[in-house]
Amino acid sequence: MDPPASIDRGRIVSTARNPERLTQDCAGQSLDLSRPVIMGVINTTPDSFSDGGSLYRNSRLDLERAMERAREMAAAGAGILDIGGESTRPGAHPVSPGEELDRVLPLVERIAKELPVVISVDSSTPAVMREAARAGAGLLNDVRALTREGALQAAAASGLPVCLMHMQGEPGTMQVAPHYDDVVREVGEYLRSRVSACEQHGIARERLLLDPGFGFGKTVIHNMQLLRGLPHLSAMGIPLVVGFSRKSMIGHLLGREVGERMPASLALAVLAVERGAAIIRTHDVAATADAVAMWQALEELGGT
Numbered sequence: 001m002d003p004p005a006s007i008d009r010g011r012i013v014s015t016a017r018n019p020e021r022l023t024q025d026c027a028g029q030s031l032d033l034s035r036p037v038i039m040g041v042i043n044t045t046p047d048s049f050s051d052g053g054s055l056y057r058n059s060r061l062d063l064e065r066a067m068e069r070a071r072e073m074a075a076a077g078a079g080i081l082d083i084g085g086e087s088t089r090p091g092a093h094p095v096s097p098g099e100e101l102d103r104v105l106p107l108v109e110r111i112a113k114e115l116p117v118v119i120s121v122d123s124s125t126p127a128v129m130r131e132a133a134r135a136g137a138g139l140l141n142d143v144r145a146l147t148r149e150g151a152l153q154a155a156a157a158s159g160l161p162v163c164l165m166h167m168q169g170e171p172g173t174m175q176v177a178p179h180y181d182d183v184v185r186e187v188g189e190y191l192r193s194r195v196s197a198c199e200q201h202g203i204a205r206e207r208l209l210l211d212p213g214f215g216f217g218k219t220v221i222h223n224m225q226l227l228r229g230l231p232h233l234s235a236m237g238i239p240l241v242v243g244f245s246r247k248s249m250i251g252h253l254l255g256r257e258v259g260e261r262m263p264a265s266l267a268l269a270v271l272a273v274e275r276g277a278a279i280i281r282t283h284d285v286a287a288t289a290d291a292v293a294m295w296q297a298l299e300e301l302g303g304t
C-alpha cells in the first residue's frame with residue numbers, strides 16, 4: 001500500500017511512545033499523549049514578557065479578545081490551553097490571589113463552555129487551583145511544583161492531573177547566579193522529591209506531568225545541558241512538558257528580540273520532542289503544530 005501523501009494529525013495512529021500512559025483524564029476531557037500535544041499559552045497578565053499584555057484594553061483584560069486568541073489556538077491544533085494570571089518574569093509585580101482569580105476565572109469559564117480543549121491553569125496559588133477546577137479547568141500547571149502552603153492539598157482535592165515544574169530560586173532573582181554541579185541530576189532529584197510529596201498527599205504518579213523548567217534559574221548552558229539530558233528525565237516514566245517559546249536563552253544565543261524568537265523556538269520544540277517531550281508549551285501554536293507534525297511525519301512515514 002502506498003503511504004499517504006500527507007499526514008492527518010487526527011487520523012494516523014502512531015506507535016505509542018508512552019505505552020503505559022497514553023491518556024490523562026482531565027476533568028472529563030481525555031488527553032491523548034501517544035503523540036506530542038501542543039499547549040497554547042494565554043497570558044491574562046498586563047505585564048507578560050512575551051506578549052506584553054496584548055489582551056488588555058483600558059488596563060482590563062479584554063475577554064472577547066482572549067476568547068478570540070483561544071479559538072485561534074484551538075483551531076490551529078492546541079490540545080491544551082494554558083491560562084496564566086501571574087507573571088513570573090524577573091521584577092514582575094506580585095499579584096494577590098483575588099487579582100489572579102479575577103484574571104483567570106472568567107476566561108476558564110468561557111473556554112470550558114465553548115471549546116473542546118483541556119484547560120490548564122498556570123498557577124501556584126491554592127485558591128486559584130480550587131476555583132479553576134470548579135470552573136472547568138482540566139489540568140494544574142505549577143511552576144513552583146506545589147510548594148506553596150496548601151497547594152498539595154488543593155491539587156489533591158481537585159482530582160486533576162498536575163504539571164510539576166523545576167525552578168531554582170524565585171522569579172525575581174532566579175537568573176542572578178544560577179548554580180548546579182550537575183543540572184540534569186539535580187533537576188531529576190528535585191522532581192523525584194516532588195513526585196514523592198504528591199504521592200504522600202494522595203496525588204497518584206499517574207496524574208503527574210514533569211517539566212525541567214527551561215529558563216527558570218538556569219543559564220544558557222544549563223538549558224542546553226537539560227535539553228540534551230531530557231531522555232534521562234523521560235526515563236522516570238512520567239510525561240514531560242517543555243517550554244522554550246520566546247525565552248531569553250534564545251535572545252542570549254542569537255541576539256534576537258522577543259518578537260524574533262519563533263524560528264529558534266520551533267527548532268527547540270522539535271529537538272525536545274525528539275528527546276521524549278510529550279507536551280510543548282508555546283505562544284505560537286500554528287507554527288509549532290506544523291513543526292512537530294514534520295517530526296510526526298518522519299516517525300510514521302519514514303520507515304524504521
Ligand code: 7PJ
Nearest residue numbers: 088141165211213214241242243
Ligand atoms: C513555563 C510555565 C514553562 C511550564 C511559564 C514563559 C514564562 N509552565 N510557565 N513550563 N513558563 N510548565 O512563558 O516564558 O516553561 S511562564
